Amino acid sequence: MESGARAWKQDGGQGWGKGAYRRMIDEEAASRNRRICKRCLTRDMAGQEEYFRSLHDYIENMDPDIKAPEQVYETRLSVCRECDLLFQGMCKSCGCYVELRAAVGTNGCPWKKW
């Protein structure tokens, strides 16, 4: 609480305004000694393999009738990798893990990028 008040003062009274969220994320990353990757898929996050294992297993074992073909899936993910809305494997527009969203053949990008 005290450090939050100090941070607020150092922020010139801007509180959670410009830059505050970014600093919080950076501090959390530093405290966990891990790197934040803005445009990574979950499968690209080194050291997080165990955390995302159930997601990857689910995609791997998805019913072939609903699963997107592999080439379509990879094309979709390559579009997401270039998108400003991708943050740590998650789409900031829809809140989905993009690897899961892209794996379902009938799904689409909320911004119609794929």
Ligand code: SF4
């Ligand atoms: S689903 Fe669409 S909006 Fe979301 S990260 Fe991928 S390309 Fe961007």
